[in-house]
Amino acid sequence: MPGMRKSAHYELEFTLRRVFGKRDFRSVQREVIEATLDGEDVFLQAATSFGKSLCYQLPAVVDSGITIVVSPLLALMNNQVASMRKANVRVETINSTTTATNKKRINEDLQCGHPLTRLLYVTPEYCQLDSFRKLLRVVHSQRELARIAVDEAHCVSEWGHDFRPSFQQLSWFKSEFPDVPVICLTATATKRVRNDIIKTLGLDASKLKMFRMSTSRPNLHYEVRFKSDEEDHYDNFLSWLKHIHSKRSQPDRASQLASQNQRPDNWPGIVYMLYRKDCESLAARLRSDGIGAKPYHAGLPHTDRADALAGWVANKEGYDVIVATTAFGMGIDKENVRFVVHWQIPKSFEGFYQEAGRAGRDGKASSCILYYSREDRDRALQVLARDQQRQPQKGAGVEDQRQQMIHRLKSLQALVEYCESTARCRHRIIARYFADEGETPCGMACDWCRDARGLVRRKEAGLQSEEWISTQRDLGRYDVDEYD
Numbered sequence: 287m288p289g290m291r292k293s294a295h296y297e298l299e300f301t302l303r304r305v306f307g308k309r310d311f312r313s314v315q316r317e318v319i320e321a322t323l324d325g326e327d328v329f330l331q332a333a334t335s336f337g338k339s340l341c342y343q344l345p346a347v348v349d350s351g352i353t354i355v356v357s358p359l360l361a362l363m364n365n366q367v368a369s370m371r372k373a374n375v376r377v378e379t380i381n382s383t384t385t386a387t388n389k390k391r392i393n394e395d396l397q398c399g400h401p402l403t404r405l406l407y408v409t410p411e412y413c414q415l416d417s418f419r420k421l422l423r424v425v426h427s428q429r430e431l432a433r434i435a436v437d438e439a440h441c442v443s444e445w446g447h448d449f450r451p452s453f454q455q456l457s458w459f460k461s462e463f464p465d466v467p468v469i470c471l472t473a474t475a476t477k478r479v480r481n482d483i484i485k486t487l488g489l490d491a492s493k494l495k496m497f498r499m500s501t502s503r504p505n506l507h508y509e510v511r512f513k514s515d516e517e518d519h520y521d522n523f524l525s526w527l528k529h530i531h532s533k534r535s536q537p538d539r540a541s542q543l544a545s546q547n548q549r550p551d552n553w554p555g556i557v558y559m560l561y562r563k564d565c566e567s568l569a570a571r572l573r574s575d576g577i578g579a580k581p582y583h584a585g586l587p588h589t590d591r592a593d594a595l596a597g598w599v600a601n602k603e604g605y606d607v608i609v610a611t612t613a614f615g616m617g618i619d620k621e622n623v624r625f626v627v628h629w630q631i632p633k634s635f636e637g638f639y640q641e642a643g644r645a646g647r648d649g650k651a652s653s654c655i656l657y658y659s660r661e662d663r664d665r666a667l668q669v670l671a672r673d674q675q676r677q678p679q680k681g682a683g684v685e686d687q688r689q690q691m692i693h694r695l696k697s698l699q700a701l702v703e704y705c706e707s708t709a710r711c712r713h714r715i716i717a718r719y720f721a722d723e724g725e726t727p728c729g730m731a732c733d734w735c736r737d738a739r740g741l742v743r744r745k746e747a748g749l750q751s752e753e754w755i756s757t758q759r760d761l762g763r764y765d766v767d768e769y770d
């Protein structure tokens with residue numbers, strides 16, 4: 287069985303340089319890779335942009351057999367597949383956009399029992415199909431099923447209990463193939479979520495190799511901007527962006543950028559919205575003001591989404607800013623994302639950290655701005671209350687769902703505290719949420735550390751008072767649409 291060979295036999299450094307084009311391993315990458323190659327089950331929790339994917343991609347290249355990667359989002363799968371293909375690794379994905387011809391070709395590769403495919407990205411829903419399971423049994427019988435990687439493993443806990451129950455069925459892998467190592471990777475898991483993932487996947491906690499790294503992203507500049515329903519914060523955002531463009535357009539800077547083949551207005555970023563319809567209208571509004579913006583959400587045709595992602599990744603003119611729902615985010619890897627803006631308070635603390643984590647993956651300073659209003663806070667709480675009412679009151683899984691609701695509420699409350707806080711470094715607040723005891727270097731990389739008094743002033747001027755909010759709430763002013 288792959289994984290029985292000891293990792294010492296593999297040319298890890300050579301493959302890192304030759305195939306992945308990296309000079310050195312980052313901290314613990316080597317240890318994680320060695321553990322999974324030695325056949326251990328592994329749990330890796332590390333900050334966004336740490337380089338978790340390499341920890342299953344490199345073993346897939348050096349080891350024999352195929353690695354199945356369970357991945358939650360289409361954009362993430364396509365992004366990863368594209369980057370592995372650039373490195374000439376045989377990688378495939380089966381998802382809703384795979385053509386019948388390609389699916390047939392991939393299935394035939396599996397059916398022969400000795401697949402040439404090194405990595406196969408699939409959704410948890412696909413893993414439930416009998417036809418796919420049958421093929422995996424064939425591969426396993428030939429000792430060619432190298433390992434199972436569960437990417438963005440927190441989804442097992444966060445989504446598995448309600449709208450994507452297939453995550454809960456992933457225990458099938460361990461019960462069917464106990465000898466095949468599993469590697470779980472996530473940037474965001476509280477202790478409860480970690481335990482839930484381990485239990486759900488049927489892993490033995492006492493044998494599991496656990497690697498927990500810091501959540502800290504010191505190059506991200508966190509900032510909360512305050513707003514209310516009374517005013518449109520579009521102008522605030524637009525003038526901020528235009529100011530950056532104009533600084534980059536000054537003659538010296540512009541000629542420097544031109545010599546590097548860069549445009550002054552290529553300041554790539556993502557604006558996150560809660561509602562699909564708002565993505566299109568905001569992108570159109572930005573375009574009418576001269577910003578190259580494209581919408582991205584699950585309701586758009588696949589071709590439009592693929593075009594938006596490809597143009598943005600390639601820094602193409604007209605594709606500088608993606609206005610997206612959370613369908614775009616988790617795991618997306620583009621190195622020069624200079625800003626992530628949340629147009630409203632996101633649904634969870636984890637979601638906020640994940641999405642903000644798309645910024646600054648090249649290590650350079652990048653802005654993470656969250657526009658916060660108390661009206662949006664109340665809307666988010668209303669959505670939660672409504673979802674709670676819709677839950678079944680009896681039957682299997684009720685207790686799991688109840689616990690899940692409690693977690694969602696706690697996570698949202700923690701994010702509200704993050705937004706309302708004027709007493710602590712934002713990097714520190716994030717570290718505390720994830721019970722991360724390591725260093726949280728900030729310097730001036732958050733609005734509190736930069737100017738705590740100014741923050742208090744802006745908060746007082748920008749937010750509606752709690753009295754006003756509660757009166758409006760009683761009048762039913764914060765009725766909500768469905769989220770994406």
Ligand SMILES: Nc1ncnc2c1ncn2[C@@H]1O[C@H](COP(=O)(O)OP(=O)(O)OP(=O)(O)O)[C@@H](O)[C@H]1O
Binds near residue numbers: 315
């Ligand atoms: N050892 C390394 N040296 C240099 N760059 C690396 C190394 N390992 C990974 N990277 C790069 O770091 C970037 C982030 O890696 P990756 O996408 O795997 O992050 P991640 O940990 O999965 O983050 P997220 O949780 O945000 O998805 C990629 O561009 C990758 O090529």
